[in-house]
Amino acid sequence: MEYTVQKLGRLAGVSTRTLRYYDEISILKPARITSSGYRIYGQAEVARLQQILFYKELGFSLERIKKIVTDPSFNEAEALKEHREQLLEKRKRLDMLIVNVEKTIASSEGGMTMTDKEKFEGFKQKLIDDNEKKYGEEIRNKYGDDTVNKSNEQLKNMTQKEYKEVTRLENEVTTTLAEAFKTGDPAGDIAQRAAELHKQWLTYFWSEYSKEAHAGIAQMYVDDERFKVYYDKKQPGTAEFLRDAIHIYTGFKK
Amino acid sequence: MEYTVQKLGRLAGVSTRTLRYYDEISILKPARITSSGYRIYGQAEVARLQQILFYKELGFSLERIKKIVTDPSFNEAEALKEHREQLLEKRKRLDMLIVNVEKTIASSEGGMTMTDKEKFEGFKQKLIDDNEKKYGEEIRNKYGDDTVNKSNEQLKNMTQKEYKEVTRLENEVTTTLAEAFKTGDPAGDIAQRAAELHKQWLTYFWSEYSKEAHAGIAQMYVDDERFKVYYDKKQPGTAEFLRDAIHIYTGFKK
DNA sequence: GATTGACTTTGACGCAACGTAAAGGTTTAT
DNA sequence: ATAAACCTTTACGTTGCGTCAAAGTCAATC
Incomplete structure (x- = not known):
């Protein structure tokens, strides 16, 4: 089965712009290009797009995804763990933000303009x-x-x-x-x-x-x-x- | 006391670029401008910058901060609550991400050694x-x-x-x-x-x-x-x- | 075979909040 | 007088696309 941009986009739930962008940054190149310049994707590209979207869902940046999907010797497990650490850090910061916002709400509701x-x-x-x-x-x-x-x-x-x-x-x-x-x-x-x-x-x-x-x-x-x-x-x-x-x-x- | 960009920047811990940017988007304009074009800030601007930085620390966007600090009739308490909801949503998504990453780690580690x-x-x-x-x-x-x-x-x-x-x-x-x-x-x-x-x-x-x-x-x-x-x-x-x-x-x- | 409509292409701007030069003018100290 | 330290504007780069715009291509219908 072969797909044009729109077909593949519908299949995977992404926009055509996204696919062109992925082509541009060389994270997902089409299998071939027709004489008139149309991008044509095959099964291998479908699988790779799935993989890309999977990591995207986990919050990875495209740059890091690129390394994972293009370099077969890449240590995936380690990347995952490192990524988890980053997420935990992020959540910590977020928790602190929430606490501070709530403190501010509490004090502004109490009418206490704390000096x-x-x-x-x-x-x-x-x-x-x-x-x-x-x-x-x-x-x-x-x-x-x-x-x-x-x-x-x-x-x-x-x-x-x-x-x-x-x-x-x-x-x-x-x-x-x-x-x-x-x-x-x-x-x-x-x-x-x-x-x-x-x-x-x-x-x-x-x-x-x-x-x-x-x-x-x-x-x-x-x-x-x-x-x-x-x-x-x-x-x-x-x-x-x-x-x-x-x-x-x-x-x-x- | 009057401050040039660098002095105010050092005082508040922000870069001169930031101050110029704040001027550009009209969130913090200098008190006056010298004949040679230098930006000069006064006490009122120092206070306002503090206020801006406070909201920034709470994770507000500059656009929303602008509304808060420029419009005196702005309902601050409501903005805070709305902001809190957004942060909580963000954390929910983050929690899901973390769980998924950990699931992926666990399954990729399914191939453990005997020991x-x-x-x-x-x-x-x-x-x-x-x-x-x-x-x-x-x-x-x-x-x-x-x-x-x-x-x-x-x-x-x-x-x-x-x-x-x-x-x-x-x-x-x-x-x-x-x-x-x-x-x-x-x-x-x-x-x-x-x-x-x-x-x-x-x-x-x-x-x-x-x-x-x-x-x-x-x-x-x-x-x-x-x-x-x-x-x-x-x-x-x-x-x-x-x-x-x-x-x-x-x-x-x- | 001509028209229409759906599809494709590249190119370029826009977004948030600045960082980072570059090129040039001003003030201060020596 | 000259250098050091400061200031200015201009403008590109960052991320991951959304959103036009202008123009070419394909399949179906009249």
Whole structure:
């Protein structure tokens, strides 16, 4: 069976323009061309178009589809997995957008024209709460209530600038750590920078810093499920990696 | 204070090209223009740019932002709600894409090596055991041995594909739940998605699903220490949060 | 065989939100 | 005076086609 553009288009549910475009970008060339210049497609082209449309439905770009369908040695499984990661990232961003839109709706409906200061206060409180939830009990048991209260006091008294700095630091720790993890070497420059950043971050919550306590926290990251989950979220093994890096950084011996 | 393109750009974190483009589409015109043609912005323009960037962060198109910032009689709240609907639609499509990609991955990985297959058998047995330990007794008492045995039979007969799906679901439940917990709203979109995922997960173990039983399980998560510990592991209060979300999802009244 | 209607071709503009030159004028500092 | 740093407009490229426009081709009917 042979098809002209329109016939193939109807068969597959795409426009003739699309087929001409696919010809143009060499992702689907017609089997032959008549003397008068008409594009004629055969069975093989039908199958290939199906394949193209399949990947399109999965949200692949035509460029990537081209590589998959034209290069037979292409690793399809890997492409799929990578693509999935991208989709998950996309959804994460979308989720954040939705949350923010909903927050905005809520605040605009409440007639609360939150000033930046109020917004900031809210974030600050949330940070304290989160911190308390995540680490409070553990630290309370180990160091007593005083330390924690002092830490929280410290946080509450943060200026806006410091707040920005601490959240920035937190992000930098995680990104640097992820980068370092790829190298696989906890003694490497990047890993040591992550450890240094982690110390800096820590000093925002601890009134005094000691290498021993820092090394202790690092070990706790591995031993305690809650910490481990937090750090291993993106890459299993990250908690151990951070511990090793910090132990090297603080000169702690195993 | 007055700003040239570059100064304003640095202040707000956008490129000079962007500012020229915004001028071109009349969404942000400079306060005045010097005799030599330089664009000069003032305080009002800084504020407006902030506003534009705020809506941009929420994913609005410039065309819609233009309407919002130029037309003072524009109904902002309605625009936000409409926008939210669009985002939710977008996420639905994205979710479907992700599911399809994962299905494709699972089927393309159908050709596993023997060791993987063996591992899979081991995991399956472990899953049954865990399930038995965690829920067995409770369900046995409530629904009798037959239900549990049937459930275990069902699990054993899972295909590799289904197994992947169920473990993937389990992960997705926990991550979505964690995300939802941060919002604090069990009626919110993300929490409801978690409840939906939890239902999907459950149907892998239950031969039949009912809203009552689902709501019942949710309550049990809070009442029973073993369940509570499992769910509260990462964030105290998660078990309650999940229960509330599921109760809302199933329409169960307190 | 001429006309009609359905089909085909290439070519080119348009879309969103800028990035990235290119070519040239202006301001500021030395 | 001259260079460095800034500014201007113009215009092409990005993705995946939709949508004309102008012109040629094919099959069927009068």
